[in-house]
Amino acid sequence: IIATMSLEQAAKIVSDVFYKYAGEDDKKQTLSRDELKKLLQAHCSHKPDSVTKLDKLVKRLDDNKDNQIDIVEFGALIGMMANNCEAGFREGH
Numbered sequence: 098i099i100a101t102m103s104l105e106q107a108a109k110i111v112s113d114v115f116y117k118y119a120g121e122d123d124k125k126q127t128l129s130r131d132e133l134k135k136l137l138q139a140h141c142s143h144k145p146d147s148v149t150k151l152d153k154l155v156k157r158l159d160d161n162k163d164n165q166i167d168i169v170e171f172g173a174l175i176g177m178m179a180n181n182c183e184a185g186f187r188e189g190h
């Protein structure tokens with residue numbers, strides 16, 4: 098799959114997943130904490146295993162402090178996953 102997939106296609110998949118979950122409540126351009134949780138449960142093998150870790154993850158990603166994760170902020174999560182998903186969720190990182 099890597100041999101034939103462009104980075105644009107990979108980014109499109111990320112974007113499709115993001116907007117699928119972001120569109121669940123009335124704020125359709127951003128992920129709420131609950132939407133992020135659902136997304137991770139469905140699409141991430143190293144999901145935060147506690148409420149505290151999820152809160153920390155949201156806090157870490159939420160650059161503009163509006164308690165919503167937009168597509169740019171979500172990009173940081175993808176970067177964390179590319180770097181090492183599990184480490185991104187670990188305490189103290």
Ligand SMILES: [Ca+2]
Pocket residue numbers: 158159160161162163164165166167170
């Ligand atoms: Ca935000």
